[in-house]
Amino acid sequence: MTGQKIDGIAVANAVKERVRGAVKALQSDGVTPCLATVLVGENPASAVYVKNKQKACTEVGITTKDHKLPESFSQQEMNSLIDLLNNDNTVHGILVQLPLPKQLDEFATISRISPIKDVDGLTPYNVGLLSTGRAILKPCTPSGIMEMFDYYNIDLTGKHAVIINRSNLIGRPLYNLLLEKNVTVTTCHSKTQNLKEHCQKADIVITAVGDRTKFVLTADMVKDGAIVIDVGISRQDSKLVGDVDYDSIIKKASYVTPVPGGVGPMTVAMLLKNTVTAASINKGFGSGS
Incomplete structure (x- = not known):
């Protein structure tokens, strides 16, 4: 089988088009x-x-x-x-x-x-709202990943996801966003034992290590039909690369994001969406607004 490339540029453009409409509505x-x-x-x-x-x-x-x-x-x-x-x-x-x-x-x-005004969704207040499923302004990269799932009509309910990252920017907020969609989530990191076995059991593998010299997700680490999201980005021989051995995994997985052109464009698109959302929230706050 050959999986489908998740085109982050196309998804980002769709988000930007919605943002343009929202900007015009606010301007009016x-x-x-x-x-x-x-x-x-x-x-x-x-x-x-x-x-x-x-x-x-x-x-x-x-x-x-x-x-x-x-x-x-x-x-x-x-x-x-x-x-x-x-x-x-x-x-x-x-x-x-x-x-x-x-x-x-x-x-x-x-x-x-x-x-x-927290368009990165990183203040303690917004982090707390995210953990209770009530956040409006959410971290851009994790919410961009969720947007890609929606765009490709990927049903997440009941699936098992492995996240290889525990940072406040990606791993932790993504854990909460996936839980909201009824996903069973395992968080892995640099001290996780038997990482390969965790990945092989997962329906979804999301990796965000960002250092190709320390970690590469290879085809033998994922099961047939898995969904693979590559958030990692680093330079190798003057080229941008992710965590994933894309050429081999695309032959085994059902969906894979490339690097570049995958998650990266989504991060910026969701920042634009958050800014327009913040403008809508702020409307009515303060004098003269």
């Missing part, structure tokens, strides 16, 4: 959705990520406010900036690009963002 009601981006330091990868997110915003009619800050930016200055953005009625979403320089506390910084 006097609200122009706006995302404030915060980038500290000169990390080249982070700068590219922020630029791509701003470009995507422009494509769908979302305005951006760009804050490029020096590497030496202090926690007190960061707190003041976030307070300013929280109180700015023209700003609907706040994105602090991670990782931050070592003098800045990531948890304290993210926690300071207003939950109704």
Whole structure:
């Protein structure tokens, strides 16, 4: 058998089209959705990520406010900036690009963002809502994966999923989103024993290791007809690669995401969706809105 490639670009474009419609509806009601981006330091990868997110915003009619800050930016200055953005009625979403320089506390910084402007879905308040199945603003990569399942009409009920990741960005929120869809979920990580056996039993394998030198998901690790989602991304011989040996697994699995062109475009698309959702939530908050 040969499985079907999950086309993340096509799914992302469908999300963007819905976002464009929502932006026009908000604009007709006097609200122009706006995302404030915060980038500290000169990390080249982070700068590219922020630029791509701003470009995507422009494509769908979302305005951006760009804050490029020096590497030496202090926690007190960061707190003041976030307070300013929280109180700015023209700003609907706040994105602090991670990782931050070592003098800045990531948890304290993210926690300071207003939950109704938290387009990454990472504040403790929104994390708590996610764990109870009540979140509105959800982390972008995990919600992008769920969007792909919906787009391809993949029925998740009763399936067993293995997630190879336990981070706050991917593994933990994805665990909760899958539980909401009545999936039985196993979380694996660097200390998991018999990882291969866990994967072989799974209907869905979602891997987000991101280091090809340490881990590759090979065809002998998945069962026939499995659904394989590759969130990992790294460079190998100047090429972007994921965690999955795509060429061999596509011959065995029912659905597989490629790298690039799989989960990556979904992360940006869901950020746009969250920004429009935040603009809808914020409408009616504060004077003059």
